[in-house]
Amino acid sequence: MEFLFDLTANGLLVGLMYSLVALGFVLIYKATSVINFAQGDLLMFAGYAAAVMTGGHGMPLWAMVLVLCAGMVVLGFVLERGILRPMVGQPVVSVIMVTIGLSFVLQGLVTIIWGASTRELALPVRFEPYIVGPVYISPINLVAAVIAILFLIGFGVFFTRSRLGVAMRAVADDQQASMVVGIKVPRVFALSWAIAGLAAAAGGIIWGNQIGVDTFLALVGLKVFPVVILGGLDSIGGAIIGGLLMGVIESLAAGYLDPLVGGGTKDFIPYVLMILVLFIRPYGFFGHETIERV
Amino acid sequence: MLRLNNVEVVYDRTILVLRGVSLDVPTGRIVALLGSNGAGKSTTLKTISGILAPERGEVTAGTVELDGVRIDHREPADIVKHGVAQVMEGRRTFQLLTTEENLIAGAHTRRDKARIEQDKDLVYEYFPRLAERRGVKGGYLSGGEQQMLAIGRGLMSSPRILLLDEPSLGLAPMLVEEIFEIVQRLNRDQGMTVLLVEQNAAMALTIAQHGYIMENGRIVLDEDAEVLRNNEDIKEFYLGLSEAGGRRSYRDVKHYRRRKRWLS
Ligand SMILES: Nc1ncnc2c1ncn2[C@@H]1O[C@H](COP(=O)(O)OP(=O)(O)O)[C@@H](O)[C@H]1O
Ligand SMILES: [Mg+2]
Secondary structure (H helix, E strand, O other): OHHHHHHHHHHHHHHHHHHHHHHHHHHHHHHHOOOOOOHHHHHHHHHHHHHHHHOOOOOOHHHHHHHHHHHHHHHHHHHHHHHHHHHOOOOHHHHHHHHHHHHHHHHHHHHHHHOOOOEOOOOOOOOOOEEEOOEEEOHHHHHHHHHHHHHHHHHHHHHHHOHHHHHHHHHHHOHHHHHHOOOOHHHHHHHHHHHHHHHHHHHHHHHHHHHOEOHHHHHHHHOHHHHHHHHOOOOHHHHHHHHHHHHHHHHHHHHHHHHHHOOOHHHHHHHHHHHHHHHHOOOOOOOOOOOOOO | OEEEEEEEEEEOOOEEEEEEEEEEEOOOOEEEEEOOOOOOHHHHHHHHHOOOHHHOEEEEEEEEEEOOEEOOOOOHHHHHHOOEEEEOOOOOOOOOOEHHHHHHHHOOOOOOHHHHHHHHHHHHHHOHHHHHOOOOEHHHOOHHHHHHHHHHHHHOOOOOEEEEEOOOOOOOHHHHHHHHHHHHHHHHHHOOEEEEEEOOHHHHHHHOOEEEEEEOOEEEEEEEHHHHHHOHHHHHHOOOOOOOOOOOOHHHHHHHHHHHHHHO
């Protein structure tokens, strides 16, 4: 029973990070209808940049975080402007191909610039777990959760309270009607990529710390797919719940199934689940929130 | 004054939909643009507000001027800032945004917070039902409420001219009357200029001072509302006062009359 608590608690903490990265993905999909296969590679890119900045000559952590966040926002803008905007109006498949292309370009780029060997991304977080009653909590998971929660709250406030946030949701809802009220739709597209860049920065730092920084880091991004399929491609709330679920499922699989079969289940169980969900509810549990009433 | 001068619009670079449309909407007036389905009324409004591009439409000739300034070939956001608010056909309220957020989105081009709040109160004053439902998502409002919200959202940009595309579509007669009354009040009390597109000609001509009739992308008649209300052919075709149905156009009506005279 305590083991179950343990696994669930740590799974939830890890899951919040999945929620955050999935949010970046969902935002782009909602605002621009682009399925971004390069989300994981953005995260990897951020991880590399973070490792390079803190390693060696050692930039202080706060400076690295600032530079990285700013840099990833700029990268988001540049990518949208440079390679996605020219694709507006092209068939969905072509746009998907572009993001897949982007994914490989980013992987190639980081190896050319920074080499293929695994880098360490050290964070000043202690290793020994905190013990809260019966539950052992890993400090890095806690840090990840706090960061994710801060980001999610920040986005929540932005989307409901700010003029630009409301405009972003309006564009996701009805592009032409948004144009009619004077919202500059291309600007909103760019903004959604910038936010995805920001989410990737957070993910890159946390996962880079946990599994080390090399091109495999991009694989974390693939977890976004079961998360968003579970939650619904077009639902922000779904992304958050999907992320939490994914964290818990992985954690439980690692705790209960791995000892039986000798490991590795947590890496494919999410996908099994994704396929099952696709059979039952192709639009996810929270997706397709169109309200039928006119 | 809004002035369209010989405007031509082409969709997909091939389909000529507006074939030289000219019309004037003097400041402070309600002008009706009438015509049957497919005549080009919505295209005319989309031309004015500059949102043809996503439908692959393009203005190939002519000009659109508002108070002497050309607004054709401008960005939609620019046109909104210049004082044009379009309320699209089918309402198009933001379904996942609350009533209040829909209004906030309507004020997107403005930065004057205090005035925005005032205008929001004004919208709630004109549409008390919206005030009651300010926290409800657009998608959960009734058709009539959504139409009110769409108009309210348009007003939030503080426009000089309101373009209304078939506000009566799919609504019960009582509601249509209510909405038209409010449009009339906006015109009277706020001096709001209105270009009103309708298939429901009878209703539109009760509040408009002037009317244009459009067919196949051309203006075929341009008269005072009073004259149109009393025009026999218009009555027969658009106001549904004749028992014979199935005719396709105002021209057909005329033609038919001529033929009838000739036969008898
Ligand atoms: N996006 C489009 N692409 C091609 N043709 C269009 C498009 N929108 C409208 N049309 C055509 O233009 C004509 C006028 O349409 P519209 O302006 O919507 O008429 P109305 O509003 O008077 O019913 C119709 O024949 C319609 O089929
Ligand atoms: Mg129409």
